[in-house]
Amino acid sequence: MRRAAIVAPNRTAVGTYGGALRDVPVEDLGAAVVKATVTRSGIDPERIDDVVFAQSYANSEVPCVGRWLALHAGLPISVGGMQLDRRCGGGLQSLATAAMMVQTGAADAVIAGGVESMSRIEYYSTTQRWGSRSGNVTMYDRLDRGRERSQPVWRFGEISGTIETAENLARDHGISRDAADAYAARSHRRAAAAWDAGKFDDEIVEITVPQRKSDPIVFGRDEGVRPDSTPQSLARLRALMPDGVVTAGNASQQNDAAAACLIVAEDALDDLGLEPIGFFTGWTSAGCEPSRMGIGPVPAVQKLAARHGFDSAAALLDSVDLVELNEAFAVQVLAVLDGWGWNDQDRLNINGSGISLGHPIGATGVRMTTTLLHELHRRGGGTGVVTMCIGSGQGLAALVEAV
Numbered sequence: 001m002r003r004a005a006i007v008a009p010n011r012t013a014v015g016t017y018g019g020a021l022r023d024v025p026v027e028d029l030g031a032a033v034v035k036a037t038v039t040r041s042g043i044d045p046e047r048i049d050d051v052v053f054a055q056s057y058a059n060s061e062v063p064c065v066g067r068w069l070a071l072h073a074g075l076p077i078s079v080g081g082m083q084l085d086r087r088c089g090g091g092l093q094s095l096a097t098a099a100m101m102v103q104t105g106a107a108d109a110v111i112a113g114g115v116e117s118m119s120r121i122e123y124y125s126t127t128q129r130w131g132s133r134s135g136n137v138t139m140y141d142r143l144d145r146g147r148e149r150s151q152p153v154w155r156f157g158e159i160s161g162t163i164e165t166a167e168n169l170a171r172d173h174g175i176s177r178d179a180a181d182a183y184a185a186r187s188h189r190r191a192a193a194a195w196d197a198g199k200f201d202d203e204i205v206e207i208t209v210p211q212r213k214s215d216p217i218v219f220g221r222d223e224g225v226r227p228d229s230t231p232q233s234l235a236r237l238r239a240l241m242p243d244g245v246v247t248a249g250n251a252s253q254q255n256d257a258a259a260a261c262l263i264v265a266e267d268a269l270d271d272l273g274l275e276p277i278g279f280f281t282g283w284t285s286a287g288c289e290p291s292r293m294g295i296g297p298v299p300a301v302q303k304l305a306a307r308h309g310f311d312s313a314a315a316l317l318d319s320v321d322l323v324e325l326n327e328a329f330a331v332q333v334l335a336v337l338d339g340w341g342w343n344d345q346d347r348l349n350i351n352g353s354g355i356s357l358g359h360p361i362g363a364t365g366v367r368m369t370t371t372l373l374h375e376l377h378r379r380g381g382g383t384g385v386v387t388m389c390i391g392s393g394q395g396l397a398a399l400v401e402a403v
Contacts, residue, residue, distance in 0.1 A: 003266040004099035005276035006400070008041035009370035010205050011259035014358035015119070016223045021256040022119040024209055026055065027062050027072050030115035033260035034073040036205040037111055041262050045074075047272055049107035051081035052098045053260075054090030054114035056361040057121045057142060058083060065115065085362070087150075088326065088388050089396035090114055091259065092283070092365025096398060098263035099280040108268040113260030114363035118143060120256075143254070150392040151290040162328065162391060163240050163251070165293045169335040170245040172292065177245045180330035181234040184250035184355050186345075187327060191352025192227035199351055203374050224253045224358045250330040252354035259366035278373045278402035281383075282308060288393045294332030296395025297325060297387040298339035304385070304397045314342040317385060320399075322347050322376060324368040326388035327354035336389070351375060364388065369400060376402030 010033055015021030021029065030053060038045055053066035062068045066081030086093040091114030098112035121143045128137065147161035159165065169175070194200060206220035229249065237247040264274055284307060286299035298313065305316035317323055317340065325348060327333055337343040351357075351371055354364065369386050376382045387397035 001103045002105070004102050004280040005264045005266050005269055006278045006280055006373060007262035007264055007274050007276050008037050009259070009261035009277060009366070009373050010036045010040060010203055011363070011367045011370050012205050012207050012257050013220050014222045014224065014360055014367070015219065015256040016358070017254035018119050019223050019256070020209060020217065020219045021117065021207065024117065024207060024256065026065065026115055026117045026120065027068055029117060029207070029256065029258040030065060030069040030113065031073040032205050032207055033113055033258045034069050034075070034111055037260045037262055041274055043109060043262060043272055043274060045079070046076055048075060048079050048109050048111060050101065051075070051079060051111045052084065052094045053081065053112070054084050054086070054094045054362040054365070055116060056085050056087050056090050057116060057118065057146065058085065059122060086394070086396065087391045088328065088359070088361055089285070089365055089390040089394065090362040091367065092369065092386060092388065092396050092398055095261070095263065095280055095366065095369060096283040102263055102265040109262055109264045109272060111260055112263050112366070113258065114366045115258035116360040116362040117256045118254040118360065147391060156290050159291055162293065163246050165291055166246050166251070166329040166331050167241055167244050168292055169294050170331040173335040173338045175245060175331045175334045177235070177239070178231065179334060180245050180250040181231045183330040183333060184234055185229045185231050187349065187352045187355040188226050188229040190350060191222065191225045191356035194351035195221065195225065199375065200371070203370050222357050224255065225352070225356050245331055246329055250355065252328050252359035255358035255360040257358065257360035257363045257367065259363045259370055261366065261370065276403060277377050278400050281399045281401050283396070283398040286395045288395060290393035293391055293393045294328055294389045295335055295339055296389040296393065297336045297397060298395065300395030300397035301340065301385065301387055304399060308399065313340045317342045317344070320384050321379070321382035322350065322372060322384040324353065324372045324384065324386045325349060326359065326364060326368065328359065328389055330355060332389055365396070369398070373400060373402050
């Protein structure tokens with residue numbers, strides 16, 4: 001089976017909810033990283049076989065987002081495209097899907113990526129197709145509704161959303177508010193330090209954002225990083241649930257961003273004139289109890305470890321150079337570390353993650369992989385694990401190698 005090489009991973013900076021990217025359509029965000037992938041890799045666009053893109057809050061404004069982006073970015077009409085959704089794991093799934101395509105010979109070169117504009121998620125009704133004879137019309141916030149409807153109620157009962165699942169993990173694993181706030185503050189410090197050191201410069205695609213009454217702005221820095229966050233300042237925030245641990249300060253943000261790369265068959269690299277930054281070497285998915293969805297990386301990495309000849313998740317994690325674990329909530333990260341029996345802060349999320357950099361759902365997995373590969377490449381190569389929890393009770397994990 002052919003190895004799947006990764007070429008030219010890139011991302012936009014991450015915008016906050018209602019922030020600088022609020023008025024930038026999904027198609028423009030996604031097309032920017034597709035164009036950057038072509039330009040930075042130097043590939044002949046005619047040689048691209050397909051475009052695989054994740055979007056967790058897709059709608060009929062941009063149906064089949066992969067095909068839409070291929071056309072919007074000016075790729076040849078002969079280049080197809082598809083859309084997939086594995087919620088928070090959608091971006092990483094796009095890489096895995098593209099890797100399987102080239103590994104099996106179905107394609108030689110595929111653009112894979114993810115995009116999300118949480119600021120532009122719409123409200124909707126389920127009752128107006130055939131009209132209402134009388135009474136009120138209910139409009140749902142699709143952002144909140146997607147969390148509430150993430151599992152069948154008849155089987156698992158009502159789950160109000162991901163905050164409830166995080167509080168369940170805090171109780172299960174005895175995680176305190178102080179520990180959660182300390183972890184969140186560390187994430188912001190690391191992201192700020194990475195920006196100050198220029199670590200994100202090579203991966204960022206700048207977005208020009210029109211302004212109504214002034215010149216356009218160039219957006220190119222993650223908007224949600226708060227360098228002044230401390231455990232003490234975070235401790236002043238109100239918990240989101242009564243007697244809870246989770247606050248707006250120790251949870252991930254809602255965000256807008258896009259990320260993409262090329263996935264290419266290793267034996268086609270020379271013919272296509274491409275230089276890889278690394279390889280996608282394996283992946284697994286796993287399910288977990290929806291009410292504890294944040295624990296998903298534990299069974300996912302355990303499965304990944306077994307498939308690569310390790311007797312535990314901790315053994316696999318000890319063997320790699322860096323680990324990227326999504327930060328849906330600080331308590332989720334701490335619970336996962338407890339479940340793994342592994343906690344090496346010198347190798348975990350060294351440049352920040354969802355709490356500081358943001359969590360643009362469908363784009364997150366590609367964003368994490370992009371940041372990981374660039375960091376490993378600066379170090380001269382190495383291996384890393386990318387893993388995340390997923391709404392409805394799943395985990396996804398992948399193993400990558402940088403050159």
